[in-house]
Amino acid sequence: MSKNQNKTNAYSFFNCIEKNFDKAARFLSIEKGLLEQIKACNAVYRIHFPVKIGKEIKVIEAYRVQHSHHKLPCKGGIRYSIKVNQDEVMTLAALMTYKCAIVDVPFGGAKGGIKIDPQTISVEDIEKITRRYTSELIKKNFIGPGIDVPAPDYGTGEREMSWIFDTFLSLRSGEVDALACVTGKPISQGGVRGRKEATGLGVFYGIRELCHIKEEMSSVHLDIGLVGKKIIIQGLGNVGYHAAYFFHKAGAIIIALAEREGAIYNEKGLNVSKVFLHLKNTGSILNFPEAKNIENTEKALELECDILIPAALENVIHKNNANRIKAKIIGEAANGPITPEADEILEKKGVIIIPDIYLNAGGVTVSYFEWLKNLSHVRYGRMEKKFNENMNAELLQVIETVCKKKILSEEKKIILRGPREIDLIRSGLEDTMINGFHKIRDLKKSSKIGNLRTAAFVLAINKIIDSYEKLGIFP
Template sequence: MSKKNQSKADTYSFFSCIEKNFDKAARYLSIKKGLLEQIKSCNAVYRMHFPVKIGKKIQVIEAYRVQHSHHKLPCKGGIRYSIKVNQDEVMTLAALMTYKCAIVDVPFGGAKGGIKIDPQIISAENIEKITRRYTSELIKKNFIGPGIDVPAPDYGTGEREMSWIFDTFLSLSPGEVDALACVTGKPVSQGGVRGRKEATGLGVFYGIRELCKMKEEMSSVGLDVGLNGKKVIIQGLGNVGYHAATFFHEAGAIIVALAEMEGAIYNKKGLNVSNVILHLKKTGSILNFPESKNIEDTEKALELECDILIPAALENVIHKHNANRIKAKIIGEAANGPVTPEADDILEKKGVLIVPDIYLNAGGVTVSYFEWLKNLSHVRYGRMEKRFSENMNTELLQVIETSCRKKISIEEKKMILRGPREIDLVRSGLEDTMINGFHKIRDLKKSLKIENLRTAAFVLAINKIIDSYEKLGIFP
């Protein structure tokens, strides 16, 4: 966002946005105020400062781990490395994790972590020191463990950092048979699960695809059913935006614009995402991509003509000053909090369909759940059933060929006979989760006559959390 437009943006804090959406949902619930306040509040906030020797100097590192809700254990949430990390942000993201997990039936409480550093200017050796020291601090206070709190990657972190966390936990917890399950987002060689990297972007795709199958919703915004031919704009080409763009492109959607911090590129006939990424790696920027138009102000890309807009980068990028200029008919919140409450109201009056972040970007935590289960079961997905399925399919195919007196080609046989691989099962589970989550929100919206999908999603989450507390006997 340019400095000029940034100054225009709404002055909401991230946390206040979540509270406003929560309060809207509370109007549809006959729940005592005290119980609602309990759900909104963070159960535990651990703020720490620890020294790390970087070069010849001792640097004091500021870091956090927030456990928002203990209605289910373990708690679950990523760890971000950013110079902008602060307590309010980490608390807000932890709250979002609670609601996301509840909506998609992942049995975790929400958590989040953060370390206030700039990983771009710190060497890998020093990042490892900081990560291992942070992990040891979490262990001291019992803020990490397979049944307590399970971190994952977030902004500025990845498989490498998760490996260091796992190794540190294992070294300080000898004999812990389930140590692999202390963290998710690990490399496959260290107990990670195939399909984790693209999980959030793929979940975004599944969620929007399901919406586009609904004739009633599509008619309300003047669009045909299905994704084929839909014009899509994606802001942010990080892990989430890149994979979402790839899956939309493969499904027949037309990616007309891609936006990054330095600007955006536009081609009404469509952009090839893979070629854009190659250009980005070669030049360091998406700008000047062949046969596309440069847009210097990246925020202006949000205002271009399109059917579907996917903000997949920063919060508050759609606000009261630009909401009226948004031409998209569907907004899919791949990022956390990209639309402010005031912009929400403006867009709702315009008839724009917004698929909320607390549902749409839950693909990451869903597949993290699958990894956690894999680590606890100590067996790879597909290992038990792959060969059995192939043998059964072979026998079935032989019966079909005999009955029909027709031979099936070798290529078709390979496709039919193949048993499920781990990535097949993971993607199948993610697809089922996102489809079921969408219909639960949609059905609740209709039954309670709720004004939008976001409020319906919050109502669904709060109901599930209350139900968990009641089963625990915590609330009278």
């Protein structure tokens, strides 16, 4: 892809968000100037710094964007990609603001990016770049537990977050809450269990909640529940894989999986774990023994199915292919996978779209839990686990005495067990996703808004306005 094409795509993505925002603004009696303030990015930090890679000195281009300060700290991932540019980072920062507002996570939106291809750079050089980038953020006060808290994104993970934390700690010695300067860290460095699968699990919870509502399922002529639902997932990265895993476990049938090089299809269903093992061994999902290859990955989106989950790139469903989409429900696990033109076509067809600004908020929700853990300096479950186990044991003893019957030892273990950190994290995530969905749906019905996306934007804008009013910023 050329630089100009990349720029055009980035502007297209940014325009998609603006169009959806403007659509929602029609349902609000809010002064235009206030809406413009919410849309605008508050701070954009563009950095160029030199790093010695091999025998050469390379100038690295990087960004950190803080979209909104209506809540602090700001929060958002850092991506490493050769396609990183200012418009993309600004757009993703704006999305973070709206996501956080919808799921009641008290952060302003932010995003970061470094324009490198991590596949072509050594681990030592990636570490150099990460540490230098962190030091640049510290210089301008663009990182800190109460200022701006990065997280993993495309091309980054626990390793990079641990380098960021270590660099911050070395330059801000004695900072008692230093652990909370970044989330998505390894468990040994204050990370939280369940962070890796959080976005994919959040996608599962959100779609499952829709599928439990009879009225919604009747509108698309489907039975309630997930069992037997035919699902297609585009993208088998962290989000797509975990979403596929949880749907498969719940009894749904994953009939197709699509990646950049092509797609695989089996009408009777694919075993997600086996496909992932095949991908690790061969470097591709193609030629999986129990499936048929589809050369054009975009064609996989057009197959007959109940639920389509784009979990990879933006703008994969557009005006040229929207009419050929046969899914009854689309869950946007990726950011901006449907263009506004395609949105209108799909809405006329009666397709239910669960929007990205709600559906993929699982990652930031669990990042919030990690941030709270780091600030409290106490592991989740440490205070109450043994107390709950003791209470359960006493209750069990009473039941056995009253019923005059002994409970089997295997069943006893399940009943007696107190909550572990991962149990509490998943419980909090599930509750957040369920509540968020019903707030959007209730607003859609009460305000007679045509779709869940517009309702989600209306909900987000209202919450941001409310925050500004409480701060006394707006008259």
